[in-house]
Amino acid sequence: MPSTAPPEASTGPWDVHRLPRADGKTFLVTGGNAGIGYFVAEQLAGTGATVVLGSRDAGRADAAVASIRSRVPDARVRHIRLDLADLSSLEASADSLRLERLDAVVHNAGVKYDQPTRRETGDGHEAMFGINHLGHFALTHWLAPLLAAAPEGRVVTTGSFAATSERLDLDDLESTRDYRPDRTYGRSKLAQMLFGFELDRRLRAAGSRVRSVVTHPGGALDSLTPSRPPIHVRGTGERLRGLPAGVLVQGKDAAAWTAVRAVLDPAITGGQLWTPRLFGLRGTPRRQPVRGPLADTEAAARLWSASRDLTGVEPESGLG
Structure with missing residues (x-):
C-alpha cells in the first residue's frame, strides 16, 4: 500500500531554488512545451540533465526548447513527437528517444475541456480519460525497458487537486452515460493518480528498482506565472489582477516544484504523494498521507485491469 507515514518523514532540507546536480541523467516530460510542463523542463534542465520534451506540436516544442536554452546556459534539451491520443503511435515515440536508459518520465501532459459536448480520441476513447490516463498508462509500457535500465528509474505521475473530491465510476470509466466536463476531468486525474x-x-511486488511517485501541482494561474516569450507573455495588467489570488494559489513555475522534487530528491521513495505545502494549493513541496479515494486499492486494481483491456498493454511488463 502507499505509505501513510507523517508528511516529510525521512526527508531533509530541500531548496526549490538550489536543485541538486543531475549530470548524465535523462528525463522525459510529457507536455513539456507549455504550462507547468514547460517549467518542469526548464528547472530540470538547470541541473545538467538531458531533458526531452514530449509534444504533439513540433513548432511549439521548438519554441520551448529555444526559450529554455535562452535561460539555461548549455542546456541539454530536445523534443520528440508524442501524441497521447493515438495509442498506436506511442511505441514509435519511445523508440525515437534513441536512449539506452531513461532516468525518469514526468507524466504531465493533460487536457481539460469545458464544453458540454463529449469528445473522443481517434481510438474512440473519451478524450480526457483517453489522453490524461490511458495515454500515459500505455506510454509507461513502452518506456519500461529504458526505465528498468536506469539505476533508479522513476515514473512521476502528475495528478490534480480536482481528483481529491471525485470517485471513479468503474462501470462508466469513459463517461458514456454521465458526461459532465468538470467531473470527467477530475475522474481522469483520479485515474492517473490511482495508476501511479x-x-x-x-x-x-516484482522487486523492481523503478519507483512510482504521485504529485499534484496545486492551483496555478497564468496571471501569476512569469513571462517566457513566446511560450507565455504576462502583461502588467494581468499581473496586477492576479495578485489577490496569490494568497491561495501560485504561478505555473511554482506549480512545477512538486514534480521536480519527485524526480530529483533521493530521499523520495515509491508510493508517496507530494503536493504544495499550503492547503495543497500553493507553496513548496510537502509529502502528504495517501487517504480517501486515493487509497482505494480495490478501485486501483480494477482500473488497472480495465486500462490493460482498453490499451492492450501492461505497464509493469519489463520494469522488473
Whole structure:
C-alpha cells in the first residue's frame, strides 16, 4: 500500500531554488512545451540533465526548447513527437528517444475541456480519460525497458487537486452515460493518480528498482506565472489582477516544484504523494498521507485491469 507515514518523514532540507546536480541523467516530460510542463523542463534542465520534451506540436516544442536554452546556459534539451491520443503511435515515440536508459518520465501532459459536448480520441476513447490516463498508462509500457535500465528509474505521475473530491465510476470509466466536463476531468486525474500508486505496488511486488511517485501541482494561474516569450507573455495588467489570488494559489513555475522534487530528491521513495505545502494549493513541496479515494486499492486494481483491456498493454511488463 502507499505509505501513510507523517508528511516529510525521512526527508531533509530541500531548496526549490538550489536543485541538486543531475549530470548524465535523462528525463522525459510529457507536455513539456507549455504550462507547468514547460517549467518542469526548464528547472530540470538547470541541473545538467538531458531533458526531452514530449509534444504533439513540433513548432511549439521548438519554441520551448529555444526559450529554455535562452535561460539555461548549455542546456541539454530536445523534443520528440508524442501524441497521447493515438495509442498506436506511442511505441514509435519511445523508440525515437534513441536512449539506452531513461532516468525518469514526468507524466504531465493533460487536457481539460469545458464544453458540454463529449469528445473522443481517434481510438474512440473519451478524450480526457483517453489522453490524461490511458495515454500515459500505455506510454509507461513502452518506456519500461529504458526505465528498468536506469539505476533508479522513476515514473512521476502528475495528478490534480480536482481528483481529491471525485470517485471513479468503474462501470462508466469513459463517461458514456454521465458526461459532465468538470467531473470527467477530475475522474481522469483520479485515474492517473490511482495508476501511479498501483504501479508502485506492482513494482515492489516484482522487486523492481523503478519507483512510482504521485504529485499534484496545486492551483496555478497564468496571471501569476512569469513571462517566457513566446511560450507565455504576462502583461502588467494581468499581473496586477492576479495578485489577490496569490494568497491561495501560485504561478505555473511554482506549480512545477512538486514534480521536480519527485524526480530529483533521493530521499523520495515509491508510493508517496507530494503536493504544495499550503492547503495543497500553493507553496513548496510537502509529502502528504495517501487517504480517501486515493487509497482505494480495490478501485486501483480494477482500473488497472480495465486500462490493460482498453490499451492492450501492461505497464509493469519489463520494469522488473
